[in-house]
Amino acid sequence: MAWPKRVRITEVGPRDGFQSIEPWIDTGLKISSVRRLFDAGADAVEVCSFVSPRAIPQMRDAPEIAAALAGTEELERAVALVPNRKGAELAAGAGMKNIAVVISASADHNMSNVRKTPGQSLEELRGIRSWHPELNVKLDIATAFGCPFKGAVSLDEIRFVLEPALEMGIDDICLCDTIGVASPALVREVVGSLMERYSESGIDWAVHFHNTRGLAAANTVAALELGLDRFETAFAGLGGCPFAPGASGNMATEDLIYLLDELGIGHGLNLDKILELSESFVAATGCCRDSKIDRVTRNKVFKQEEK
Ligand code: COA
Numbered sequence: 001m002a003w004p005k006r007v008r009i010t011e012v013g014p015r016d017g018f019q020s021i022e023p024w025i026d027t028g029l030k031i032s033s034v035r036r037l038f039d040a041g042a043d044a045v046e047v048c049s050f051v052s053p054r055a056i057p058q059m060r061d062a063p064e065i066a067a068a069l070a071g072t073e074e075l076e077r078a079v080a081l082v083p084n085r086k087g088a089e090l091a092a093g094a095g096m097k098n099i100a101v102v103i104s105a106s107a108d109h110n111m112s113n114v115r116k117t118p119g120q121s122l123e124e125l126r127g128i129r130s131w132h133p134e135l136n137v138k139l140d141i142a143t144a145f146g147c148p149f150k151g152a153v154s155l156d157e158i159r160f161v162l163e164p165a166l167e168m169g170i171d172d173i174c175l176c177d178t179i180g181v182a183s184p185a186l187v188r189e190v191v192g193s194l195m196e197r198y199s200e201s202g203i204d205w206a207v208h209f210h211n212t213r214g215l216a217a218a219n220t221v222a223a224l225e226l227g228l229d230r231f232e233t234a235f236a237g238l239g240g241c242p243f244a245p246g247a248s249g250n251m252a253t254e255d256l257i258y259l260l261d262e263l264g265i266g267h268g269l270n271l272d273k274i275l276e277l278s279e280s281f282v283a284a285t286g287c288c289r290d291s292k293i294d295r296v297t298r299n300k301v302f303k304q305e306e307k
Pocket residue numbers: 019049050051052053055056081082083084086087088090102113114115142241242243
């Protein structure tokens with residue numbers, strides 16, 4: 001399989017990143033971050049989630065973020081994560097057109113995250129499809145590479161979630177390494193065998209790697225080698241699941257851009273704009289950033305011409 005010439009990047013910082021930051025982030029700062037990510041060239045941005053404010057207080061201003069996008073061209077590329085039917089109702093009511101429904105392959109993690117078995121979550125998904133056929137649905141299969149509670153996750157557990165979704169006509173599928181436990185070998189095994197097995201299904205695959213163990217870039221290369229061309233990353237390497245002990249940041253968008261540039265693969269994102277956003281966001285919030293490229297750029301460790 002040839003490497004893709006261009007990949008699409010979904011920026012998940014405003015959702016996966018912000019959800020695990022405890023101190024309140026000003027709604028205006030969230031909205032301006034989303035706008036700057038679109039302006040920097042992100043193909044899609046996960047802008048918020050419609051979840052219980054008790055579970056994730058940081059996401060309670062989701063309706064305001066959706067309202068700020070109303071009537072803009074960006075709304076077409078903005079995604080809201082939802083854990084259940086109620087979330088989909090709220091997202092649709094707030095004018096969102098694209099939702100990401102999260103279901104974990106691991107029953108233990110699904111129970112911890114959304115308090116349902118994967119089977120019950122699939123029922124919620126069925127309800128969402130029939131009540132809101134106008135919503136574009138991406139299915140995020142969480143813990144596809146491992147679970148914080150039970151360890152290894154089998155292909156059968158992934159397929160248990162995937163197959164009914166395919167029957168519901170959902171072909172936008174993201175395999176999420178929620179706890180950053182994937183390795184290039186595991187990516188080849190899991191993503192490679194699924195891509196092969198469902199090669200006739202027209203699935204638009206994406207992967208979502210957390211850099212918990214430092215292998216996100218290696219895993220990205222393994223996925224590119226399989227021909228996969230859609231990646232989810234977060235500016236400044238923000239991110240982490242509050243319901244997965246020990247989880248840490250997403251692969252940094254800055255680092256993905258650098259990797260793709262080095263490999264000569266197109267992506268449409270402006271690295272300087274992402275670096276500027278990370279810089280100003282961190283300055284405003286005091287959050288930590290976790291991006292190698294951000295670090296070398298700030299410290300001027302290395303200049304392009306010295307290579
Ligand atoms: N958005 C906002 N409120 C919601 C909601 C949603 N999507 N789903 C349920 N609620 C509300 C209910 O209306 C109810 O409110 P009330 O107590 O005022 O009547 C309350 O939450 C409890 O409802 P219930 O259906 O019993 O939910 P729960 O307590 O079992 O929690 C979730 C289930 C899914 C709502 C909750 O676990 C959640 O929001 N998880 C988010 C997980 C997440 O975002 N993880 C990170 C991303 S992968």
